[in-house]
Amino acid sequence: xxxxxxKSHLSKPPLGNPRTATKIITSTPRxxxxxxxxxxxxxxxxxxxxxxxxxxxRKIHVPSTWKPVPAKIYLTYSLTAVHESxxxxxxxxxxxxxxxxxxxxxxxxxxxxxxxxxxxYGPCLPLNGSPIPQTSSSDSSSSIDFLGLHxxxxxxxxxxxxxxxxxxNTHSHTSKNLTPANLFVGVGSDEAIDALLxxxxxxxxxxxxxxxxTYGMYSVSAQVNDVGLVKVPLLPAPEFALDVSTIISxxxxxxxxxxxxxxxxxxxxxxxxxxxxxxxxxxxxxxxxNGVVVLDEAYIDFAPEDSSLAEWVLEWPNLVVMQTxxxxxxxxxxxxxxxxxxxxxxxxxxxxxxxxNISSPTSAIATQAVQDAGLAAMEYNxxxxxxxxxxxxxxxxxIRGVGRxxxxxxxxFLLVEMLDVDGNPDNVTALNVYERLAENRGxxxxxxxKEHGCMxxxxxTVGTEEEVSRFLNELKIVIRQVHAEASPADGAVExxxxxxxxxxxx
Numbered sequence: 001x002x003x004x005x006x007k008s009h010l011s012k013p014p015l016g017n018p019r020t021a022t023k024i025i026t027s028t029p030r031x032x033x034x035x036x037x038x039x040x041x042x043x044x045x046x047x048x049x050x051x052x053x054x055x056x057x058r059k060i061h062v063p064s065t066w067k068p069v070p071a072k073i074y075l076t077y078s079l080t081a082v083h084e085s086x087x088x089x090x091x092x093x094x095x096x097x098x099x100x101x102x103x104x105x106x107x108x109x110x111x112x113x114x115x116x117x118x119x120x121y122g123p124c125l126p127l128n129g130s131p132i133p134q135t136s137s138s139d140s141s142s143s144i145d146f147l148g149l150h151x152x153x154x155x156x157x158x159x160x161x162x163x164x165x166x167x168x169n170t171h172s173h174t175s176k177n178l179t180p181a182n183l184f185v186g187v188g189s190d191e192a193i194d195a196l197l198x199x200x201x202x203x204x205x206x207x208x209x210x211x212x213x214t215y216g217m218y219s220v221s222a223q224v225n226d227v228g229l230v231k232v233p234l235l236p237a238p239e240f241a242l243d244v245s246t247i248i249s250x251x252x253x254x255x256x257x258x259x260x261x262x263x264x265x266x267x268x269x270x271x272x273x274x275x276x277x278x279x280x281x282x283x284x285x286x287x288x289x290n291g292v293v294v295l296d297e298a299y300i301d302f303a304p305e306d307s308s309l310a311e312w313v314l315e316w317p318n319l320v321v322m323q324t325x326x327x328x329x330x331x332x333x334x335x336x337x338x339x340x341x342x343x344x345x346x347x348x349x350x351x352x353x354x355x356x357n358i359s360s361p362t363s364a365i366a367t368q369a370v371q372d373a374g375l376a377a378m379e380y381n382x383x384x385x386x387x388x389x390x391x392x393x394x395x396x397x398x399i400r401g402v403g404r405x406x407x408x409x410x411x412x413f414l415l416v417e418m419l420d421v422d423g424n425p426d427n428v429t430a431l432n433v434y435e436r437l438a439e440n441r442g443x444x445x446x447x448x449x450k451e452h453g454c455m456x457x458x459x460x461t462v463g464t465e466e467e468v469s470r471f472l473n474e475l476k477i478v479i480r481q482v483h484a485e486a487s488p489a490d491g492a493v494e495x496x497x498x499x500x501x502x503x504x505x506x
Contacts, residue, residue, distance in 0.1 A: 117506065121385065277309065320340070385462050
């Protein structure tokens with residue numbers, strides 16, 4: 001490759017100044033110090049791009065010439081050769097605070113972790129000591145091939161995709177069948193969130209639409225990729241439904257031209273509420289907006305049967321339905337997420353990803369999890385979670401200082417208010433309860449009081465029977481202590497604490 005034009009899957013500079021990345025390299029001892037500036041104009045797309053028709057999105061059975069148009073990005077690299085350089089100071093285009101994005105409480109055997117919505121009963125695998133029957137001979141092919149780990153994994157994951165499609169081909173919404181061509185698998189749902197944004201949004205120009213309170217990674221990915229945010233909050237609790245009229249109005253306004261992706265969550269996080277299908281359909285049927293609708297179904301296996309809308313991608317080519325094995329399947333540690341969508345979008349995502357993004361052990365474990373024995377284990381553990389969820393719904397309101405449940409109960413967590421001494425939902429009280437539970441009692445939950453419509457709320461993951469018993473007992477003690485020691489709060493200190501507690505993503 002010489003200096004000058006370089007072919008890439010990205011093309012055409014956006015408005016404004018191009019971004020510059022500086023890399024310092026060390027010249028050979030006999031070479032003088034030199035500065036090399038290389039302009040790389042990413043001008044050729046890896047996939048054919050067609051002009052967008054005025055009404056891009058149509059149900060699949062309606063004839064359409066639509067093909068997805070990925071974002072076009074212009075990059076300029078400035079390479080500086082420095083003789084015997086001693087230091088390198090990178091400057092990022094992304095601006096982050098000092099907040100901790102992920103929970104740092106460790107599972108050391110003493111803490112009860114009810115903060116990340118993990119499956120407290122473990123992975124949905126027929127393991128030794130499990131009450132679930134051991135893996136049948138027909139499933140034995142899914143065991144990890146340790147002797148084959150010197151080889152790169154399958155870049156296409158066809159067998160795993162076939163089994164995931166079989167899992168979601170319930171024919172509850174259509175007679176058509178999902179196929180591997182409709183599927184992208186990634187490192188958790190987060191890879192799909194980021195890939196969709198990079199695929200369809202131009203940094204510094206385009207925006208995404210989110211509906212708070214919602215999952216934090218949508219905003220984080222937008223920030224990392226220099227993409228703007230448009231927020232249309234959910235309707236007030238307890239339902240936390242989509243504000244369809246405002247969304248439709250926003251998508252009909254002049255600013256809609258730069259809104260390329262909508263991210264919504266059902267069941268919601270932190271709301272645990274299912275979105276109404278008819279509300280989502282109204283957005284999909286918008287007559288003029290040309291963007292992509294992403295439905296995050298991370299917790300869908302805790303919802304009533306046939307709640308998943310994965311099959312809808314066969315009817316609406318601009319719909320993406322994301323799912324994961326981290327929650328109901330109890331496999332957060334293998335990081336396996338998926339995105340069901342139309343074949344053109346799936347093709348874009350699969351061309352954008354790294355060639356070997358899913359490891360061989362991850363693929364083998366995921367394949368075993370969605371076979372008969374794994375599904376039986378998932379359902380068994382899910383029923384135990386439901387029993388403890390119902391127990392929390394019964395017992396928590398009996399504790400003085402606990403307010404209303406907000407949102408729904410279609411997941412493995414609940415959102416509940418903490419009340420001050422006057423009986424009002426209060427963030428200071430909730431934050432103090434959250435901190436004392438974690439630091440003094442070893443029970444870790446999640447503070448969500450700073451999110452829209454969640455004043456004074458904690459999000460509580462449903463644990464095992466023993467964990468729930470300990471949580472209920474410790475909560476009684478902590479709330480009593482917080483109320484007894486209630487005093488006027490230092491506003492600046494409390495604001496800082498709330499921001500830190502709210503910054504955790506999962």
